[in-house]
Amino acid sequence: MVRVDGNGTGSALIQVRGVDKNYSRAGETIHVLQSLNLDVDKGEFIAFMGPSGSGKTTLLNLLGGLDLPTHGSITVAGDEITHMSAHKLTEWRARHVGFIFQMYNLIPVLTAFQNVELPLLLTKLSRSERRQHVEAALSIVGLADRMNHYPRQLSGGQEQRVAIARAIVADPTFLLCDEPTGDLDRKSADEILDLLTRLSTEYHKTILMVTHDPAAAERAHTLLHLNKGVLVEGAHLDSVAGGVA
């Protein structure tokens, strides 16, 4: 269940209440997000669409604890993250959030295995336990046979799959995907979307995805449209695509 009216029951995995996000640029205040409310239940797969500058990535950053709102509160799995210290927020991120970026953002000098292992280095898992988790994650994304390859030895689609493995390896509470197919050709994009759909249906992962791609948005259970910092529920795909164009 996803709601944007702020009348959620309180049992939602993610609760956003009255969030504003303002930036100052050259003395001028820019209102990126305004009075935003959102309730997301566990296992939801949400796509956020909207024109450039509408606040999609800002919303994702706030939900991922990478940035703080100007006003309002964000609560995830019972933790209100808006008042956490930077250190606590970092720990919270490591435990609850898996990030998937448009440009994959793999570390080029590390192998696929080492890239996926990164979030586990912060845990108390033993070396062999880390290996098991990494191999499992790479198997899910279909790259168990490429674990010793460096990013430069992989295609764009494969790199993004390694990034997805990195995002899921620590079994986070939810995944945040910022244009996960934005840098891929159609075929590779579809493979990534198939993978995200699988993560949602088979592994019941909660996924929040920002995209400009209507085909990507189609895979989500719910489509939300952001326009000028305001979140609109149930926007039709056609109208959203038209808005983007």
Place this chain on the structure above:
Amino acid sequence: MKFGGLLFANLFRKKIRLLLTIGSFAAALFLFTFLAVVKSAFSRGVEVAGADRLVVINRTSIIQPLPLAYRDKMMVIPGIRAITHANWFGGVYQDEKNFFPQIAIDIENQRDVYSEIVMPDDQWKTFLNDRQGAVVGARTAKRFGWKVGDRIPIKTTLFGGNNSWEFNIDGIFHNTKPGGDESAFWFQWKYFDENMPADYKGMVGWYVIRLNSPDDAERVAKAIDTEFTNSNYETKTETESAFQAGWAKQFGNIEFLILSIGSVVFFTLLLVTGNTMAIAVRERTGELAVLKAVGFSDRAVLVMVLAESILIAVIGGSLGLLLAAAAVPVLGSALNGLLPVLVVSYSTLLAGIGFALGVGALSGLIPAFGAMRLRVVDALRRV
């Protein structure tokens, strides 16, 4: 060491740059070590000087002599345990490049004053009874391959024109003080005096006095200089360490010179490494942001960048120290004894490692703080 893989992967990311940076450290530490060794060589005389010894020279200059008769006059001053005297010979063995100090010594009192000098008693006895005898420090004996029984010609340059003086090597001495001199060539003052021109007979180059207690130094020195005030040969008496320091200063202000060069090396290295680390961090802005996004704390990122910088410094520094340790003895030989023995001591090595660690940490500090303060959102926007 679970972060070791990440650390080393980042370290070897740009191999040429890594090699050049390590090379800069190695070169700088080589220079640092060499300068420290030279400084230590110059100051060793001061370090090993006896706290209970005074040196008496002619007030005008050390090259002006003092009468032998002063010995008995000084001996009555309370606080003096023993007095010996010596003259500089300044001869040449085979070639002018083969420098080592040859000194005519007072055989009766020399060992009472220099108790740190040791050699077999039978060799010393032979020396005492051999007018043309000489005892030589182990370093010089080794340098020229001399052994007891060898007959050594030394050409005089200061006394008696261009004649060769013949000496029998009767003994080889060692110095029990770490870093103490083992390069001198001692022969009998009486043999020296016999061969002096009439106007130089009975004159000594300097006296060395051993005191009952170092606490007497100031009083005895003052008493000696007062005793000979307004005489034809006024004296200048100072502690052995002050005398050695003055001797070293004849070569210029070595300490200042070394400090100046060392400072230039330090700051150049700091800038070079700091710049390299800054570039390395700037190139990895996106990656650092991702690390932070997945849960690496600000402090972890700071430590990672600092560790990288320090690791480069330690690898390069160790390389430079090893090179210096290998090269210093070769340089020492090439200098033909012009400087006291050059030794890369443990303290120099430790100071070198400390220097490398300091530069590594300082040069990594600004980029590391930059990485620590990096905001993930801003950094990802730049990628």
